[in-house]
Amino acid sequence: MVIVGGGTAGSVIASRLSADPAVRVCLIEGGPSDVGDQRVLQLRNWLNLLETEFDYDYPIVEQPRGNSHLRHSRARVLGGCSSHNTMISFLPLPGDFADWVAAGATGWSYDEMLPYWKRLAVNITPVAEPRNPLAADFVAACHTALGVPIVEDFNASPFVDGTGFFSVGYHPETGVRSSASVSYLHPHLDRPNLTIMTETWAFHLDPATGVTVRQGDEVNIIKARHEYVLSAGAIDTPRLLLLSGIGPAADLERLGIDVRADVPGVGEHLLDHPESLILWEASRPIPPMSAMDSDAGLFVRRDPSAERPDLMFHLYQIPFTVNTARLGYDVPAHGFGMTPNVPRPRSAGRLTLADADPGTKPLLDFRYFTDAGGYDEQTIVDGLRLAREVAATEPFASWIAREIAPGPALRTDEELSAYGRAAHHTVFHPAGTCRMGAAGDELAVVDPELRLRGFPNVRIADASVFPTMPTVNPMVAVFLIGERAADLISADLK
Numbered sequence: 001m002v003i004v005g006g007g008t009a010g011s012v013i014a015s016r017l018s019a020d021p022a023v024r025v026c027l028i029e030g031g032p033s034d035v036g037d038q039r040v041l042q043l044r045n046w047l048n049l050l051e052t053e054f055d056y057d058y059p060i061v062e063q064p065r066g067n068s069h070l071r072h073s074r075a076r077v078l079g080g081c082s083s084h085n086t087m088i089s090f091l092p093l094p095g096d097f098a099d100w101v102a103a104g105a106t107g108w109s110y111d112e113m114l115p116y117w118k119r120l121a122v123n124i125t126p127v128a129e130p131r132n133p134l135a136a137d138f139v140a141a142c143h144t145a146l147g148v149p150i151v152e153d154f155n156a157s158p159f160v161d162g163t164g165f166f167s168v169g170y171h172p173e174t175g176v177r178s179s180a181s182v183s184y185l186h187p188h189l190d191r192p193n194l195t196i197m198t199e200t201w202a203f204h205l206d207p208a209t210g211v212t213v214r215q216g217d218e219v220n221i222i223k224a225r226h227e228y229v230l231s232a233g234a235i236d237t238p239r240l241l242l243l244s245g246i247g248p249a250a251d252l253e254r255l256g257i258d259v260r261a262d263v264p265g266v267g268e269h270l271l272d273h274p275e276s277l278i279l280w281e282a283s284r285p286i287p288p289m290s291a292m293d294s295d296a297g298l299f300v301r302r303d304p305s306a307e308r309p310d311l312m313f314h315l316y317q318i319p320f321t322v323n324t325a326r327l328g329y330d331v332p333a334h335g336f337g338m339t340p341n342v343p344r345p346r347s348a349g350r351l352t353l354a355d356a357d358p359g360t361k362p363l364l365d366f367r368y369f370t371d372a373g374g375y376d377e378q379t380i381v382d383g384l385r386l387a388r389e390v391a392a393t394e395p396f397a398s399w400i401a402r403e404i405a406p407g408p409a410l411r412t413d414e415e416l417s418a419y420g421r422a423a424h425h426t427v428f429h430p431a432g433t434c435r436m437g438a439a440g441d442e443l444a445v446v447d448p449e450l451r452l453r454g455f456p457n458v459r460i461a462d463a464s465v466f467p468t469m470p471t472v473n474p475m476v477a478v479f480l481i482g483e484r485a486a487d488l489i490s491a492d493l494k
Helices: 008-018 043-049 094-102 110-118 133-146 180-188 233-243 249-254 375-391 413-422 475-493
Strands: 002-004 025-028 124-126 163-165 167-171 194-197 201-206 210-215 218-222 228-230 268-270 278-282 296-300 311-316 335-341 349-352 363-365 400-405 455-460
Touching: 002 008, 002 210, 008 025, 008 180, 008 194, 008 475, 094 110, 110 475, 133 163, 133 296, 133 311, 133 375, 201 233, 228 233, 233 349, 278 375, 311 375, 335 375, 375 400, 375 413, 455 475
Parallel strands: 002 025, 002 228, 025 194, 228 455
Antiparallel strands: 124 167, 163 296, 201 210, 210 218, 268 349, 278 335, 278 400, 296 311, 311 335, 349 363
16 A cells, blocks of 8 residues: 555554554655654644745745735645644534535535544644633633634534634643644554655656655655555645646646546645734733644624534734735734634635646645635625624723734725735645545546546545535544545455
């Protein structure tokens, strides 16, 4: 068994399959190991990993209605983005999985996924005490201003939207993240049937002959006896397929790539959670008590009759000014902000190759805020207005010296939309580029058993298979994909 990508799902699959000593597993990871590296293991250090040797750091193409300056962080380290992110951990909502089933992903309902949630090896727990007092006062103000409940555990069943401290995959006593590598691989590194190849980059796949990889200056081909599992993520999995001649035939021919299979959905349906920012200067220094500087948040329904929340916020307890500073706004010594987020965006984009060179980064066109009805941008506008309501409410209000961005002078929908889109960021949640669907769906890349169309010995297991974007941060969904993929493969092996 050859698994390409030692990230969130790939680590799970490698661990589960190698538990059977009769199954030999080779896990290929493009980045280094995280074992013993406190820069990676300490959750509080996540922000310092961006745009470093642990980050593939992908630019995006020009966005006529969004922020063209975004960089999409993708982890280059064992454990993937679970070794690189905030480890905010939500079980997707029943309606999220219902959307998948409606899109043709038979067998992926909420009830069918619950057993995988219950067996996760990750230590997921609400943020531990002592909690940041700014975040605690934010939660209290949301409750008062909006009348929403204070939620003790967002992963309790059934899901209740409201405000509270998030659940996080970490070990509170040490601050060490409970990533896919820490939870699934570190305890089993001595298994004789598990080979982990780090600093090994896969750039070509021929399902008949093997995966071509580069280790330094050396190029090798690794062949699987049973099957290949692509878990390189929503950017690098479709990139690998396109470089291998598997994708939209016309695009491949235009780049001079020999077409192995015309699979038109590869790279299509590129999704993300866009978020904007309302930034305040703090009236006093903010205590550093935090799991990872984004401990608390808010889920609300703009439409009370909606079946799920349609607006979400993170509270950043740091001045997250990467986009506002570029627009000319002040950078406060002490600042914090709320990030209105579009949980189920209606805009979708596309990933393509710039050329046939494996070393060239792909072209990422998210087409932010291009949905025909303007739903995504209105969500941001409504979020900025709602954040101001929270900001005017004690005990949160006393933390605020002034609103820096967008600034109190911007009041109309048009002004807030223009600011919100210019200052918007990503929550680093690309997904959907090899989406799962029914056999009759021309743009489905994998079937409900995660098999690549036309290649029975290749599966895809990562966020690229999402038929739709979950309402919540998607990391747990990727863990569940890994768990289910391991079961599907094991059933075939038996």
